Amino acid sequence: MRLKLEKRPEPSLLMLVAAPVASVLLTMIIGVVVFDLIGIKGAKAVMDIFLTPILSPVKWQDVAAKAAPLIIIALGLSVGNRAQVWNIGAEGQYVIGALAAAGVGIAAGASGGPDVLLLMIAAGMIGGAAWGGIPALLRTRFNVNEILSSLMLTYVALQVLGFMVGGPWKDPNGRNFPATAPLADNQTLPIIVPGTTIHLGVAVAVILPFVFWILMSRSVFGFQIRVVGSAPNAARHGGFDAGRTIWLAMLIGGGMAGLAGSLEFSGMLHKIDLGFPSGYGFTAIIVSFLGRLNPIGCLVAGIVMAVTYVGGQMAQTSVHIPNSTAGIFQAMMLFFILASDILVRYRVRLLPSAKTVGAGE
Numbered sequence: 001m002r003l004k005l006e007k008r009p010e011p012s013l014l015m016l017v018a019a020p021v022a023s024v025l026l027t028m029i030i031g032v033v034v035f036d037l038i039g040i041k042g043a044k045a046v047m048d049i050f051l052t053p054i055l056s057p058v059k060w061q062d063v064a065a066k067a068a069p070l071i072i073i074a075l076g077l078s079v080g081n082r083a084q085v086w087n088i089g090a091e092g093q094y095v096i097g098a099l100a101a102a103g104v105g106i107a108a109g110a111s112g113g114p115d116v117l118l119l120m121i122a123a124g125m126i127g128g129a130a131w132g133g134i135p136a137l138l139r140t141r142f143n144v145n146e147i148l149s150s151l152m153l154t155y156v157a158l159q160v161l162g163f164m165v166g167g168p169w170k171d172p173n174g175r176n177f178p179a180t181a182p183l184a185d186n187q188t189l190p191i192i193v194p195g196t197t198i199h200l201g202v203a204v205a206v207i208l209p210f211v212f213w214i215l216m217s218r219s220v221f222g223f224q225i226r227v228v229g230s231a232p233n234a235a236r237h238g239g240f241d242a243g244r245t246i247w248l249a250m251l252i253g254g255g256m257a258g259l260a261g262s263l264e265f266s267g268m269l270h271k272i273d274l275g276f277p278s279g280y281g282f283t284a285i286i287v288s289f290l291g292r293l294n295p296i297g298c299l300v301a302g303i304v305m306a307v308t309y310v311g312g313q314m315a316q317t318s319v320h321i322p323n324s325t326a327g328i329f330q331a332m333m334l335f336f337i338l339a340s341d342i343l344v345r346y347r348v349r350l351l352p353s354a355k356t357v358g359a360g361e
Helices: 013-037 042-050 060-082 090-108 114-142 146-166 200-218 220-230 232-237 242-269 280-290 295-318 325-345 354-360
Strands: 002-007 346-351
Touching (some): 013 280, 060 090, 060 242, 090 114, 090 242, 090 280, 114 242, 146 242, 220 232, 232 242, 280 325, 295 325
């Protein structure tokens, strides 16, 4: 007997929604088992990672702060992924966006206010989009795979970061540490929930998924992205230019990553140092797939992923697990969501082997 994957005529909507939920639950169950096997209280560890950040009255603001950049970056990546354009360099675009915003803040000096903040955010989006445009140019002009070029540009961005914070933009009062000078108070995003760290960028991250939902489901652009990704031949006959779609997808992905970087810089950290790259650009790839490349799904998935970040930090103290544990859980979730996609889109059929068929004849 042999197995064959047969494409389903139409994936079940119920299974499309249930698969991400099942992936999270399966990750939790396997986490309990593995932790128990290595001598750690599995149920306690998994509860701290997945549930305590939600139930704790003092941790929700940390979840919101970490979810914001993940959601914003994932929204941009989901547009490209829908069009089969794979932007793996969002981390570099996030860094360049933050550096562009920092450049405006440094140039403004002590000046601040809404105008300077808007310029910083705009500079971040333009910087991220420009960095995302390089792989688009290489793909459309020289047929260079955007997966490799965007990923390699991330390491170039890190070198740019190191040069700027250790050289021209180094804080003269920073005791020789490579970092920019902290932003002036009038250059930072306002706190929208008094007594917390919830800044205006979090509100932006909550609103943007609904904007992207309208864009993707109710506009010609969204239709173009879907058609180019699912039926390239039909897209050509319909007059949709694949090269133009690649450019739009990469610019939007880079722009959203740059926006996330500028908001994180102006709303949360207020300075840039060598520790500014946080892996948000890579984790957002998981968020986009866990959210089914759907804007509202990205909102929910971003919160789930932020919970694992905060929960992983809490579990380090409570059950003494390694710092990398949250990353392991995130990787497992990605593996399960990709594996479940196979079963959602294909049915497994059991066929007689060729030898059996020949013998029967």
